Amino acid sequence: MFRFRIHFSFHDIHYSSDKTERFSIYNMEMISEKDMKMQREVFIPLPHATLKGHLTYFDHPRAWIVFVHGSGSSHRSPRNMMVAEKLNSDGYSTLLFDLLTEEEDEIYMNRFNIPLLSLRLSEVTGWLQRFTGYHQEPIVFFGASTGAAAALVAAALPYRRTPLLAVVSRGGRPDLAKEENLRQVNIPVLLLVGSLDHEVISLNQKAQQFLKQSDLVLIEGATHLFEEPGSLDQVITKTCEWLNQLLPKESYMEGIL
Numbered sequence: 001m002f003r004f005r006i007h008f009s010f011h012d013i014h015y016s017s018d019k020t021e022r023f024s025i026y027n028m029e030m031i032s033e034k035d036m037k038m039q040r041e042v043f044i045p046l047p048h049a050t051l052k053g054h055l056t057y058f059d060h061p062r063a064w065i066v067f068v069h070g071s072g073s074s075h076r077s078p079r080n081m082m083v084a085e086k087l088n089s090d091g092y093s094t095l096l097f098d099l100l101t102e103e104e105d106e107i108y109m110n111r112f113n114i115p116l117l118s119l120r121l122s123e124v125t126g127w128l129q130r131f132t133g134y135h136q137e138p139i140v141f142f143g144a145s146t147g148a149a150a151a152l153v154a155a156a157l158p159y160r161r162t163p164l165l166a167v168v169s170r171g172g173r174p175d176l177a178k179e180e181n182l183r184q185v186n187i188p189v190l191l192l193v194g195s196l197d198h199e200v201i202s203l204n205q206k207a208q209q210f211l212k213q214s215d216l217v218l219i220e221g222a223t224h225l226f227e228e229p230g231s232l233d234q235v236i237t238k239t240c241e242w243l244n245q246l247l248p249k250e251s252y253m254e255g256i257l
Contacts, residue, residue: 003225008084037088040131044097046123049104053124054099055133061093062247063138063165064128068121069099070171071111079232080144080226083170093137093157097124099147103211111254114176117150122157129162138165140241148172166190166246168239171200171224174207176197182210189244190216192235194222215242233246 021209038057044051054076057064065087068084077096083128084094097119104110121141128239129133139162148169158179174182174191187209191204195218208214217238222231 003249010081024121040213042097044124044127046120046127049101051098051120051124053095053099054194055093055131057086057133059133060135061137062091063090063093063140063243064134065094065140065142065168066121066125066128067094067096068141068147069096070147074102077144080142082232083142083236083239087240088196090240093130093234095124098191099150101143112146112176114149114153118145118153121154122126125154125162125203133207136163138163140164140166140168140243142170143172144166144170146173149174149176152177152185152189153181155187155189156181157234166243168192168242169204170235172225173200173203173249174211175203177207182207183212185211187213188240188246189199190217192238193218194224194226194228194231196222197224200224217242 037056040055040057041057042053044053051141065084067077067084069077069080080096084096087094098105099120100110104257110116125139128139141151143163144151147168151169152172152174153166155164156189164187167185168190170192171194172191184195191214193216195202201216201218204216208216217254219226219231219234219238222228222234226232226235
């Protein structure tokens with residue numbers, strides 16, 4: 001299905017007799033529905049909290065990427081927002097949200113309460129599935145640092161009604177998810193770690209012993225926060241390449257034409 005975008009512009013014609021006339025021209029551009037990007041700030045009502053979030057979505061995305069931020073961060077994490085924007089350009093809808101309310105975040109230990117954070121992710125995923133812009137597309141959890149642990153625990157829960165495709169971990173702490181949960185993850189997991197983040201490399205290598213399907217990819221020259229120039233570009237490239245293997249490029253075109 002296609003829609004049309006019309007661009008108007010106005011031009012003046014000047015005559016030698018000091019007469020000026022204005023006329024308009026327009027260009028009509030045909031665009032597919034997959035290019036109609038919508039954005040929305042949302043408040044997500046849950047049983048015990050209302051969380052802030054931001055949606056960027058299309059009518060027929062390849063998949064939905066749900067971002068799970070690390071401790072002390074929020075849905076406005078600059079690094080997650082940069083990654084989300086690039087994934088939007090590749091045809092993915094995204095949801096970034098706060099794991100905690102402002103009051104909850106003031107209690108420092110809440111930031112490391114993995115059972116609470118994974119429950120929040122589970123509840124928010126349920127909310128997303130009831131959202132009017134969601135149409136049974138695959139869902140991917142993208143977790144950073146402690147958020148990756150929460151994503152892995154949530155992935156281990158009995159998601160019988162969620163089409164959970166994969167988990168992507170950026171600088172993740174899978175050790176916080178605990179061995180018994182890692183063994184229950186039955187979907188592919190991409191572990192992205194900075195090549196200079198030696199301790200976290202070791203933690204991710206250990207986690208691989210318990211995960212059924214995982215790939216560990218080192219981001220050259222990056223430390224834990226991926227602040228080095230080009231580090232996030234590598235994260236985006238590796239993530240897209242890996243997801244492309246799981247989800248063919250043509251999949252999000254089905255039902256559009």
